[in-house]
């Protein structure tokens with residue numbers, strides 16, 4: 001069997017990695033920094049401006065990015081980039097600014113409207129302008145994925161192209177030390193979900209497994225500490241690296257039932273992506289347990305559970321380890337507070353089962369399986 005692994009994005013990681021951005025931006029450049037208002041107010045955007053100031057480049061900040069970005073936001077960001085005649089794009093933030101920036105970078109050179117690519121499947125014929133990704137959360141892994149997820153027509157619809165992979169990514173834990181504990185917890189659980197789903201996915205291969213395994217090990221070792229002691233740079237560095245490793249693994253191996261279920265939940269109820277995944281992960285693992293016990297036995301040991309018993313018993317330990325982690329990160333065990341009407345549950349289940357990412361799940365994702373999980377997380381039964 002022939003496998004492949006492709007990652008053209010140059011990675012810089014470690015404390016102060018953002019300074020390496022100066023080697024990519026020249027005095028002739030006009031850089032649009034796509035970010036959100038919170039990162040401007042917290043001074044994080046200012047840290048990137050300090051680096052840009054030393055390059056002689058001109059730059060403009062576009063900070064109107066909301067969580068779970070919509071097509072209209074992409075249009076606004078693109079218009080700002082065109083008006084500024086941007087020659088390069090910096091994506092600064094979590095998954096939302098990152099995904100918008102990725103799409104802006106390719107639309108600047110390919111022209112046309114987002115929907116032609118998102119809905120009609122038109123390929124990006126030429127590379128985008130240089131795109132530099134600077135993640136400020138350790139969760140999405142979007143800096144190493146060829147996907148951008150934008151909500152349009154009330155659907156979280158991914159746009160998939162190798163041309164969305166950034167030119168370079170700068171994974172700097174110094175930009176993450178002010179992340180509040182809750183955000184650290186849910187973004188870290190998103191990264192863990194990427195790694196666990198990638199490890200069990202139908203598209204997994206020995207290279208993606210290696211990246212996923214190391215991501216799970218690092219998260220098991222450091223996520224609690226990053227949550228509890230936010231300014232522990234060493235813990236932040238481990239979690240940040242884990243997020244990137246998990247991102248590349250899931251991009252190439254695929255995801256599964258947890259992310260499929262999170263799709264409609266986040267589109268219709270605006271539940272933060274990481275929180276939805278965090279709550280759904282143990283339930284999704286329980287569903288898959290019978291299909292991939294060896295993989296989950298591996299997860300159990302990576303999360304620090306002592307081996308013992310047969311493989312099925314060890315695999316179950318993985319589910320217990322994730323539930324324990326959720327508790328330690330002070331995350332809820334259900335999403336009951338978000339349910340608007342019970343009639344939504346079968347509809348969400350049907351939509352989740354039909355999602356493209358569900359196809360990579362080790363077990364077929366049926367509407368009935370999705371509905372059973374959603375009843376547990378929304379109705380606690």
Ligand SMILES: [Fe+2]
Nearest residue numbers: 140190194273
């Ligand atoms: Fe995710």
